[in-house]
Amino acid sequence: MHRAKRFFLRWEWLLVLLILGVFAFFSWKMPGSYTFPKLLDQTRVYMVDVGFMALGAMLILILGDIDISVASTAALSVTAMSVAYSAGSGMPFGAALALALAVGILCGWINGYLVTRFKELFPMIITLSTQTIYRGIAYIILKDQSAGSFPQWFAKGLGYGKIGSVPVMLLCVLVMFPVFYVWLHRTASGRRIFATGTNIVTARYSGLRTDRTKVILFTLNGLLAAVGGIFLASRTGSVKYTIGTGYEMQAIGIAVLGGASTAGGKGSVVGVLLSLVLMTCLKNGLMIAYNDSFILNLSIGVLLISVVLFPNIANMIQKRRQLRKRRVESAANL
Amino acid sequence: MPFYTLLIKYREIGLIAIIALLIALVSLRNPLFLTGDKMLFIVEDTAVLAVLATGMMCVLLVGSIDISIGGIMALSAMVTGIFMRNALSAAEVEVLVDGVRTVATVKQSIPLLWLILIGMGVGALCGVVNGSIIAYGKVLPIVTTLGMQYILYGVTHIVSSAQAVYKKDMSEAFVNFTRSEFLGINAKTWIMLAVAVIMYAFVTYFRTGRHLYAVGSNAEAAEMRGVNTRRTTLLAHVIMGAVAGLAGLLFASHDTKITQDLKSGYELYVIAACVIGGVSVTGGAGRIQGVLLGALTIGVINNGLPMMRLTGEAEFWKKLIQGGLILIAVVSNVLMQRAMVRQNLRRRNI
Numbered sequence: 001m002h003r004a005k006r007f008f009l010r011w012e013w014l015l016v017l018l019i020l021g022v023f024a025f026f027s028w029k030m031p032g033s034y035t036f037p038k039l040l041d042q043t044r045v046y047m048v049d050v051g052f053m054a055l056g057a058m059l060i061l062i063l064g065d066i067d068i069s070v071a072s073t074a075a076l077s078v079t080a081m082s083v084a085y086s087a088g089s090g091m092p093f094g095a096a097l098a099l100a101l102a103v104g105i106l107c108g109w110i111n112g113y114l115v116t117r118f119k120e121l122f123p124m125i126i127t128l129s130t131q132t133i134y135r136g137i138a139y140i141i142l143k144d145q146s147a148g149s150f151p152q153w154f155a156k157g158l159g160y161g162k163i164g165s166v167p168v169m170l171l172c173v174l175v176m177f178p179v180f181y182v183w184l185h186r187t188a189s190g191r192r193i194f195a196t197g198t199n200i201v202t203a204r205y206s207g208l209r210t211d212r213t214k215v216i217l218f219t220l221n222g223l224l225a226a227v228g229g230i231f232l233a234s235r236t237g238s239v240k241y242t243i244g245t246g247y248e249m250q251a252i253g254i255a256v257l258g259g260a261s262t263a264g265g266k267g268s269v270v271g272v273l274l275s276l277v278l279m280t281c282l283k284n285g286l287m288i289a290y291n292d293s294f295i296l297n298l299s300i301g302v303l304l305i306s307v308v309l310f311p312n313i314a315n316m317i318q319k320r321r322q323l324r325k326r327r328v329e330s331a332a333n334l
Numbered sequence: 335m336p337f338y339t340l341l342i343k344y345r346e347i348g349l350i351a352i353i354a355l356l357i358a359l360v361s362l363r364n365p366l367f368l369t370g371d372k373m374l375f376i377v378e379d380t381a382v383l384a385v386l387a388t389g390m391m392c393v394l395l396v397g398s399i400d401i402s403i404g405g406i407m408a409l410s411a412m413v414t415g416i417f418m419r420n421a422l423s424a425a426e427v428e429v430l431v432d433g434v435r436t437v438a439t440v441k442q443s444i445p446l447l448w449l450i451l452i453g454m455g456v457g458a459l460c461g462v463v464n465g466s467i468i469a470y471g472k473v474l475p476i477v478t479t480l481g482m483q484y485i486l487y488g489v490t491h492i493v494s495s496a497q498a499v500y501k502k503d504m505s506e507a508f509v510n511f512t513r514s515e516f517l518g519i520n521a522k523t524w525i526m527l528a529v530a531v532i533m534y535a536f537v538t539y540f541r542t543g544r545h546l547y548a549v550g551s552n553a554e555a556a557e558m559r560g561v562n563t564r565r566t567t568l569l570a571h572v573i574m575g576a577v578a579g580l581a582g583l584l585f586a587s588h589d590t591k592i593t594q595d596l597k598s599g600y601e602l603y604v605i606a607a608c609v610i611g612g613v614s615v616t617g618g619a620g621r622i623q624g625v626l627l628g629a630l631t632i633g634v635i636n637n638g639l640p641m642m643r644l645t646g647e648a649e650f651w652k653k654l655i656q657g658g659l660i661l662i663a664v665v666s667n668v669l670m671q672r673a674m675v676r677q678n679l680r681r682r683n684i
Contacts (some may be wrong), residue, residue, distance in 0.1 A: 121665075294491035299484065312473060
């Protein structure tokens with residue numbers, strides 16, 4: 001009984017309710033134009049590009065750190081990819097893809113190294129400067145031109161391809177999430193990450209190599225950013241140095257909506273997946289209804305705050321009521 | 335007094351050395367950089383950043399952070415701009431041109447002081463919302479202000495009905511606000527000095543100001559000493575909001591244009607200025623002098639780079655150099671602190 005109660009009181013159910021609510025609202029408001037197949041089509045925007053970055057952002061948030069350089073990392077790695085491929089140097093596309101991933105890994109490792117070496121500095125400041133640096137390098141490579149002309153299969157197959165009626169991109173994400181779920185929530189190394197984020201001093205005293213965990217996670221975050229960037233490039237078809245600007249805040253927002261906390265030690269893969277679905281439903285509906293990105297941002301902001309605020313308030317009221325009850329009881333005992 | 339004890343007492347000296355080094359580097363390449371006029375211009379150009387940074391310091395002191403200041407600036411400038419546009423009227427004023435009295439039409443609107451109060455009021459209101467959600471709703475500051483950033487830009491868009499406020503909608507007094515000079519020094523610099531002095535006095539000599547440090551360094555202990563920690567956090571955000579409102583107006587007057595995405599992304603510069611100036615992001619440590627110097631460092635970088643006469647290929651290196659210099663400034667500050675601590679320990683034979 002107690003276990004069942006705890007299962008239903010989990011954060012994820014709130015997100016499920018919100019998804020159902022949003023879906024019901026828009027299908028009631030715009031019957032016919034807000035349908036499931038259209039929603040599936042829309043998934044490429046939110047669930048893939050931002051999805052990978054949100055997974056990475058969640059990993060970093062579990063550690064209690066923050067990384068705002070992911071969008072720049074993505075930009076730099078796809079810049080490297082597109083230039084290496086289209087510069088006529090004869091590099092095959094597979095190698096260019098590998099180069100993009102390598103650049104992402106390198107960027108992430110630099111972040112991790114700096115964060116662990118200079119513990120006095122807040123990760124936000126380090127990643128703020130690397131954000132400018134990575135995009136600055138992309139700017140040096142590409143100037144203000146755009147590079148592109150990728151092979152056919154990259155755009156047609158990966159970017160806009162479908163298997164049945166399910167976009168290929170979505171399948172890639174749907175494979176990623178179970179892998180991350182098992183790793184993070186069902187293995188010892190996943191538990192170690194949570195331990196590091198909950199209390200880094202205890203974790204170190206318990207014999208965990210916290211610095212190494214951090215560096216590895218930041219590196220992984222860079223890799224995820226590069227993967228997100230590759231998917232983004234396959235959709236846009238060309239690369240400019242401004243690609244993906246502002247994605248880092250969206251990624252962090254989605255991770256927080258999915259139950260991660262900037263204080264560390266909290267986060268859930270299922271939550272991130274659900275909040276991605278929620279965003280997709282909301283974005284699609286609002287774009288059809290208002291076609292206005294500002295309204296969309298406004299509602300994302302309201303959602304982000306209220307989803308954290310209301311459980312907090314409910315919690316506080318409950319605590320106060322318990323306190324009053326205990327006071328009444330102790331007064332009666334006297 | 336030995337040099338290192340001086341360094342420990344006034345850690346801003348390290349920052350001054352960095353600024354001097356930067357200035358020296360740029361003037362080696364371009365002697366025109368090291369002139370009184372240029373230096374004054376840099377201070378003038380950095381003034382708004384410094385004003386924002388003093389507000390940000392208050393928020394960082396209590397262990398909070400505000401990344402919604404871009405939205406606050408946009409909203410308060412936009413609301414003020416709309417008030418100004420609606421009250422705009424042409425008035426005929428007698429002016430002296432070459433000793434001859436002539437009648438000129440001057441655009442008039444709500445008096446400047448009222449406009450400033452409206453802007454700061456709207457900003458403070460945003461600060462109240464931020465502060466109450468953080469202090470009383472117990473939502474983490476980054477989450478709250480990230481959400482508010484989205485919300486405020488959205489509200490600005492709705493309030494403006496997707497129309498920017500242009501120079502033709504501004505009163506003469508508002509346009510001249512940031513262009514007027516007193517004793518040969520620009521009004522923005524004076525405003526920065528005034529804000530800095532007020533803030534310095536507030537956080538140094540006033541009890542409420544000292545509470546900001548108390549809450550930031552140990553909230554629990556402060557609470558036990560009878561400090562209302564939640565009200566103090568709220569106050570810090572209100573100060574930040576009011577200051578951001580003022581800064582929004584300064585930007586609006588300087589650019590003679592109020593758009594709905596006014597200065598988006600500027601918050602990161604402001605936080606960088608604070609951190610370079612030695613404000614701890616975990617709260618409880620920071621000084622106005624440091625923050626001003628931190629803002630000045632960024633100002634010197636931003637103004638120095640175009641003076642480096644980088645042409646052709648090198649033009650594209652600016653962004654990289656900007657980020658790299660911020661990183662170097664922050665890291666060298668840390669290394670200097672570590673050296674100081676080591677020196678301290680050695681002196682006490684530990």
